[in-house]
Amino acid sequence: MSATTYRLYHHPLDATSRCVRLALAEKAVVCDLVIEKSWDPSADFRALNPACEVPVLVVEQSKERLVLSDGQAICEYLDETQAAATMLGKDPAIRAEVRRLVGWFDRKFQREVTTPLVGEKAWKRLMGAGEPDSLLIRTGIHNIGGHLDYIAWLTERRNWLAGDSITFADLAAGAQLSVIDYLGDVPWDSHVLAKEWYARLKSRPAFRGLLGDHIAGFPPPRHYADLDF
Amino acid sequence: MSATTYRLYHHPLDATSRCVRLALAEKAVVCDLVIEKSWDPSADFRALNPACEVPVLVVEQSKERLVLSDGQAICEYLDETQAAATMLGKDPAIRAEVRRLVGWFDRKFQREVTTPLVGEKAWKRLMGAGEPDSLLIRTGIHNIGGHLDYIAWLTERRNWLAGDSITFADLAAGAQLSVIDYLGDVPWDSHVLAKEWYARLKSRPAFRGLLGDHIAGFPPPRHYADLDF
Numbered sequence: 289m290s291a292t293t294y295r296l297y298h299h300p301l302d303a304t305s306r307c308v309r310l311a312l313a314e315k316a317v318v319c320d321l322v323i324e325k326s327w328d329p330s331a332d333f334r335a336l337n338p339a340c341e342v343p344v345l346v347v348e349q350s351k352e353r354l355v356l357s358d359g360q361a362i363c364e365y366l367d368e369t370q371a372a373a374t375m376l377g378k379d380p381a382i383r384a385e386v387r388r389l390v391g392w393f394d395r396k397f398q399r400e401v402t403t404p405l406v407g408e409k410a411w412k413r414l415m416g417a418g419e420p421d422s423l424l425i426r427t428g429i430h431n432i433g434g435h436l437d438y439i440a441w442l443t444e445r446r447n448w449l450a451g452d453s454i455t456f457a458d459l460a461a462g463a464q465l466s467v468i469d470y471l472g473d474v475p476w477d478s479h480v481l482a483k484e485w486y487a488r489l490k491s492r493p494a495f496r497g498l499l500g501d502h503i504a505g506f507p508p509p510r511h512y513a514d515l516d517f
Numbered sequence: 518m519s520a521t522t523y524r525l526y527h528h529p530l531d532a533t534s535r536c537v538r539l540a541l542a543e544k545a546v547v548c549d550l551v552i553e554k555s556w557d558p559s560a561d562f563r564a565l566n567p568a569c570e571v572p573v574l575v576v577e578q579s580k581e582r583l584v585l586s587d588g589q590a591i592c593e594y595l596d597e598t599q600a601a602a603t604m605l606g607k608d609p610a611i612r613a614e615v616r617r618l619v620g621w622f623d624r625k626f627q628r629e630v631t632t633p634l635v636g637e638k639a640w641k642r643l644m645g646a647g648e649p650d651s652l653l654i655r656t657g658i659h660n661i662g663g664h665l666d667y668i669a670w671l672t673e674r675r676n677w678l679a680g681d682s683i684t685f686a687d688l689a690a691g692a693q694l695s696v697i698d699y700l701g702d703v704p705w706d707s708h709v710l711a712k713e714w715y716a717r718l719k720s721r722p723a724f725r726g727l728l729g730d731h732i733a734g735f736p737p738p739r740h741y742a743d744l745d746f
Contacts, residue, residue, distance in 0.1 A: 338667070339625055354610050356613050357617055358616060358617040358621070360589070360620060361612075361614075361616035361620060362613070364612065365609055365610075380597040383594070383597065384583075384585050384590045384594040385590075387587060387589060387593060388585070388586055388587040388590045391587035391590060392587070396568055438567070
């Protein structure tokens with residue numbers, strides 16, 4: 289039986305792509321990374337995912353080729369097929385809590401913080417879609433506080449966001465925050481408990497790939513890759 | 518051991534709530550239904566779900582009380598805890614395809630069709646949030662065609678949306694369409710293949726609860742509850 293190969297189509301400023309990269313690294317899956325401009329998709333990419341969204345994971349073994357999209361679907365697939373410890377938990381109640389929090393960060397945080405902030409400051413420029421809307425940027429910066437408070441509230445009661453162990457909930461939250469952090473917009477100093485949780489996440493070997501990101505035209509702030517930020 | 522009781526906080530015009538109601542019925546779970554106005558949440562509801570979104574499922578057994586939110590998390594929990602046949606499939610590749618399609622309908626269809634259409638025609642009125650924006654309504658009506666074509670494309674190749682068996686993908690798609698259908702805005706006659714798939718779904722016993730919905734001030738069109746529409 290030939291080895292299985294993995295190729296991820298992603299973008300370094302897409303939080304869901306970052307979450308899948310973290311999941312792959314936590315699961316010790318060796319994977320080719322291909323940056324895809326999903327706002328200007330190639331015909332090949334459109335054929336892979338009719339939704340024209342990153343991330344897309346292509347898994348090949350012998351003559352079998354599996355094309356997976358939707359960040360949550362990809363993470364669940366990795367959890368079901370890799371021998372590494374589960375990142376969903378074993379108890380159905382914990383798994384439901386992990387999935388609730390993944391939904392919270394993938395959708396609510398994305399909508400309230402990442403889209404207004406990163407959308408205006410970075411995506412618009414990458415896409416050549418006009419000037420950033422400063423009102424939206426201020427909205428994103430305003431909204432992030434409530435989410436950092438929620439992370440603090442959770443980690444005061446639990447070791448990681450969903451319970452005793454690290455799960456996809458931590459990866460989903462860390463992925464969103466790492467994109468904002470790449471732009472230098474996370475108010476860490478006024479959110480000490482959230483910072484402590486993020487520092488633990490950031491120091492994991494699986495996080496290293498993200499810390500090496502460098503997007504042309506958008507240099508990260510100096511603290512971005514620093515474990516002692 | 519005392520019986521487990523289930524209570525669902527939902528809204529009849531919320532597609533994700535409808536998806537969970539379908540999942541509960543397919544799993545033959547008897548459940549109390551409580552309509553919640555999530556745009557004007559009670560303090561009790563806010564305590565149940567800090568995201569202040571329906572659906573929320575409360576599961577009680579003896580002195581244990583479990584509060585679940587996020588439609589996908591609730592459906593996965595039901596699949597993991599109920600003896601009924603899986604609605605995710607057994608093979609990881611099929612499960613990934615089911616979850617991709619659940620994401621497609623829960624997010625892409627919701628954003629492109631349900632939010633502009635139902636948001637403008639119904640939610641705004643319920644919330645007292647001003648006049649509907651006719652441009653957004655036209656956008657929703659325009660977008661629905663592509664999604665019905667995609668359903669047709671899938672069902673020409675498969676028995677149900679994600680494969681041979683009915684899965685959460687069908688429930689997620691059916692739930693979204695049933696909300697639009699409640700307003701009479703699905704162009705069934707020009708989308709025969711999608712209509713055939715929906716007719717099969719609509720004739721299932723699990724669908725009966727949705728067909729009995731009647732929202733004050735929004736009477737459904739005559740064909741809504743008709744299996745021969």
